[in-house]
Amino acid sequence: MNFIPAIDRYIARLIFLPMLATLVLSAMLLVLDKMLRLFDFVASEGGPVSVVWRMLANLIPEYLSLGIPIGLMLGILLAFRRLATSSELDVLRGVGMSFGRLMRVPYIFAIGLAFVNFAIVGFVQPYARYAYEGLRFELRSGALGASIKVGEFTNLGERMTLRIEESSNEGRNLSGIFIRGQNPDGQRVSATAARGQFLATDDPDTIILRLTKGTLVHESPGFATPRVLSFDNHDLPIPLPKIEAFRTRGGADRERTIPELIRVGQDGAESLSTRLESRANFHFRMAEVVAMLLIPLMAVALAIPPKRSTSALGVFLSIVILVTQHKINEYAEALGARGVVDPVVALWAPFLLFAALAIWMYHMVAHVPGGQPIGALERVAGKIGAQIRRLVANISGAARRNAVAAE
Secondary structure, eight states: TTSOHHHHHHHHHHHHHHHHHHHEEEEEHHHHHHHHHHHHHHHHOOOOOOOHHHHHHHHHHHHHHHHHHHHHHHHHHHHHHHHHTHHHHHHHHTOOHHHHHHTHHHHHHHHHHHHHHIIIIIIIHHHHHHHHHHHHHHHHTTTTTTTBBBTTTTOSSHHHHHEEEEEETTTTTTEEEEEEEEEEEEOEEEEEEEEEEEOOOOOOOOOEEEEEEEEEEEETTTSSSEEEEEEHHHHHHHHOOOOOOOOOSSSGGGGGGGGHHHHHHOOSOOOOHHHHHHHHHHHHHHHHHHHGGGHHHHHHHHHOTTTTOOHHHHHHHHHHHHHHHHHHHHHHHHHHHHHHOOOHHHHHHHHHHEEEEEEHHHHHHHHHOOOHHHHHHHHHHHHHHHHHHEEEEEEEHHHHHHHHHHH
16 A cells, blocks of 8 residues: 555545444435335235345445435535644645645545446346336235235135234244135135144146145035034145236336446437437436436536535535435426437537636635635625525514503
8 A cells, every 4th residue: 555645645544434433324315215115015915024135135226326426425524524623734835735736635535436336336226226117016916925914814816815914034933713615506614713824736827735733624516514623733735816917128228237228229220219328317317327427527516615614514515416416307307208309419518617616616715816616605695694594583573562552
């Protein structure tokens, strides 16, 4: 590591820790928010709890693609804010180190993470999203054993009904069982059992329910009275319902890789709407990745406050700018997909505006003495705050005068 200048190692440490913490925190918040909704969804469909973790695992690439730009922005911003507020930045500038030289490490992080994000949104996320949608489909169709609910009567196919009091081991071990089935010829079989468990068979369309310590009642039009049988163990074959196979990958734009989006967008055999959707999604992903190269410029401009100022307004504005830019890109993608605006114009025009803003802000802080953009924003915020305080004071004073007059 001695071949790396000490100042670069120092700046890298300042960037890495807050960047990693922000990335982990943002991803965890997104996962927790989604986890609560997934628990409700899985519970309503009667699926095993373990499927929630599988679904969340398939959403992690999507959340990482959202968290990486935020982590990069805050990592660089907090690092340079520390350099500025501790006067270390003044010392570095005083010994002849330019902002261009100081931007070397931030751009190493930005370029590296841009490649990582490109790999995620271009190749990993489409497969993960397809797997997630497949799990949702299997839950709704009952392919995950999601049809058996404790305390409720559940139909297994068209001619069998099951009710259980307790379930354990992800639904494989059951207790308090009542089951009733009917054949096409009118014969009916009912059984109660203390315990039971599902066992696989060589036939993929049939599963065995092994009942333990129970009673079997067999009714038939040919029997004068039902036949009752007590048993210690009884195997009951249950035909599995036919489950429709899940569609192939590519049913949605988010499930296509970058090469697939390019191919579909240029395929004249596809419908115009499909081509527009693919092109819009391709340009959306690319604009999101390329915009990461502007983050160091924006972060440094927002990190350096005016002298004798400790305001954290830049931290707040950085998050607002990133979220706003992402939402604008989503809206632009929708316009491009509907054909209202050409996808190239819809996605890259906002990018150029964002790039112009980032370059201007960096130019002001790097090349204009006392030209910190955050300083002007602080002055505006201060004036607005003073006006609000004055208005509140006037309203309070008027209220007190009215109260005195009323007495």
